[in-house]
Structure formats: structure tokens, C-alpha cells
Amino acid sequence: MRLDRPTLRIVLLRPRVPENLGAVARAMKNFGFGDWALVEPATHDFRAAGRVAVHAEELLDRPRVAATLEEVIADCTWVVGTSSRKVRGKRQLSPQEVGAEVALRGGRTALVFGDERGGLSNADADRCHDLSTISAEAEQPSLNLAQAVLLYLWEVRRAAEATSSSAPSAASAEEGAEGGATGAELSVLETSLREALLDSGFLRGPERHAVRDLLGTLRRSRLSRREARLWIAALRARREG
Numbered sequence: 001m002r003l004d005r006p007t008l009r010i011v012l013l014r015p016r017v018p019e020n021l022g023a024v025a026r027a028m029k030n031f032g033f034g035d036w037a038l039v040e041p042a043t044h045d046f047r048a049a050g051r052v053a054v055h056a057e058e059l060l061d062r063p064r065v066a067a068t069l070e071e072v073i074a075d076c077t078w079v080v081g082t083s084s085r086k087v088r089g090k091r092q093l094s095p096q097e098v099g100a101e102v103a104l105r106g107g108r109t110a111l112v113f114g115d116e117r118g119g120l121s122n123a124d125a126d127r128c129h130d131l132s133t134i135s136a137e138a139e140q141p142s143l144n145l146a147q148a149v150l151l152y153l154w155e156v157r158r159a160a161e162a163t164s165s166s167a168p169s170a171a172s173a174e175e176g177a178e179g180g181a182t183g184a185e186l187s188v189l190e191t192s193l194r195e196a197l198l199d200s201g202f203l204r205g206p207e208r209h210a211v212r213d214l215l216g217t218l219r220r221s222r223l224s225r226r227e228a229r230l231w232i233a234a235l236r237a238r239r240e241g
Contacts, residue, residue, distance in 0.1 A: 007105075007108060007109065008156055009036060009072070009108060011036070014114070017116055017145070018043045018049040019051075020049075021046070022049035022053040024036070024145070025057070026056045026146075028059060032157070034059060036059070046060050074187070075108055075184065077108060077179060077180030078101075079183060080112065081125050081130075081132070082131070087131060089220050091130040092133060093130055093131070094132065095132060098111070098152060098155060098156070099152070099159035100163075103159035103163045107180050111152055112124065116145050127183075129220070132152075181227065181228035185225060189232050190215050192231075192232050193214060197214075218231065
């Protein structure tokens with residue numbers, strides 16, 4: 001069984017260790033995935049990565065390399081960051097729960113992994129709809145980057161195999177038909193919200209967390225594309241009026 005590859009995108013933020021890139025490529029090939037992106041990679045030693053890739057060397061030829069997380073999630077309708085932190089308003093999912101939801105969702109999901117030293121930054125986590133963590137022993141809670149990617153890929157693959165022969169639920173069918181708002185649409189919505197708040201006088205002085213917190217409520221509601229466009233039109237209408 002092979003998933004439609006565009007369904008899931010692996011995103012590595014600021015990866016430092018070339019061998020991890022090779023091991024991630026190998027894991028993706030193991031489970032039939034090919035869509036991945038590197039954001040601000042701290043290494044470009046693909047020769048060293050290739051020594052670990054083992055029959056997945058071709059994946060090292062085509063990762064998308066970008067300067068910002070925004071670029072690689074622009075077409076994604078669900079963005080999940082891997083982090084043990086707890087952020088108010090964001091679900092904290094297990095890998096199994098992530099796999100089950102990816103298998104049922106329409107649209108493209110981005111699964112985001114932070115760098116080997118610091119993980120996700122606060123700004124990275126803000127851009128994610130939900131967070132996920134791997135339960136591990138307190139004495140050694142940190143997993144190797146490639147091992148963590150492999151575990152999530154396995155859970156997505158396993159969930160997809162379990163649901164491939166069953167009919168989609170009414171909720172998932174409805175979502176798939178209309179589609180969730182993409183990262184690009186949410187970025188436009190953020191800009192429109194900020195402009196409306198400035199024009200209204202709500203924002204005075206430093207922005208602090210006002211826009212982030214207000215947009216967070218919309219991210220958590222999982223707007224459809226139609227709903228996002230409606231919000232953007234409403235916010236712009238006030239400004240144009």
C-alpha cells in the first residue's frame with residue numbers, strides 16, 4: 001500500500017547533522033513518502049548524507065530548500081509541530097493520533113521538526129495548528145531527529161493501511177470536499193487582521209501578542225478555505241470602506 005505522496009510533507013528546520021538528512025531520506029523511502037523540505041539548513045554536506053541514505057539517495061537530490069517556514073507550509077491545510085512544550089489552545093497529540101488524523105484528512109499536512117539542539121522556537125510553534133510529542137523516559141526524553149521522523153512516518157503509514165479499505169466519515173468527506181485554509185491564506189488573513197486593528201486604533205504602540213493571540217483562535221477553529229476568504233473580505237471591506 002502506498003499513500004498519495006503530496007498528502008504529507010516532512011519539514012526540517014535548521015538541520016545541522018548531514019547524517020540525519022540521509023537517515024530521514026532512508027526512512028521516507030522505507031514508507032513510501034517523497035515530499036520534504038529543509039528550512040535554513042545549517043549543513044549542505046549531501047555527500048555525507050548520501051552515505052547513510054542507502055537506496056534513497058535520489059531523495060537527497062530534490063528536497064525543497066527555503067529561507068522561512070512560511071514558504072513551505074503555504075499550501076498546507078494542517079501544520080503539526082513536534083515539541084514537548086505545551087502551548088495554550090494547541091492540542092498536544094501523540095504520534096498515533098497524528099497518524100490517524102493525517103490518514104483521514106484531505107489536503108496536505110506538514111509535519112515540522114526543529115533543529116537537533118533547540119527544537120522548535122516559540123515563533124515556529126505559533127505557526128503550527130497543533131503540537132505532538134513522543135512519550136519517552138524522563139531520563140532520556142530527547143530522540144535523534146531521524147528516529148523521530150521514522151516513528152511518525154510509521155504511524156501515518158500504519159493508520160493509512162488501516163483506513164484504506166473503509167469509507168471516509170461524513171466529517172472527513174465534507175472537509176475534503178471544501179478543503180481547509182492553507183498556510184498562505186492564513187498569512188493573508190494575519191496581514192488583513194493586523195491592518196484592520198491598526199486602522200481601528202485597537203493597536204497602539206508595540207504589537208506585543210495581540211495579533212498572534214487573535215489569529216490563534218482562528219487557527220484553532222480550523223477554518224475552511226471559504227471561511228478564510230470570508231474573513232479576509234470582511235476585514236478588507238472595513239478598510240476599503
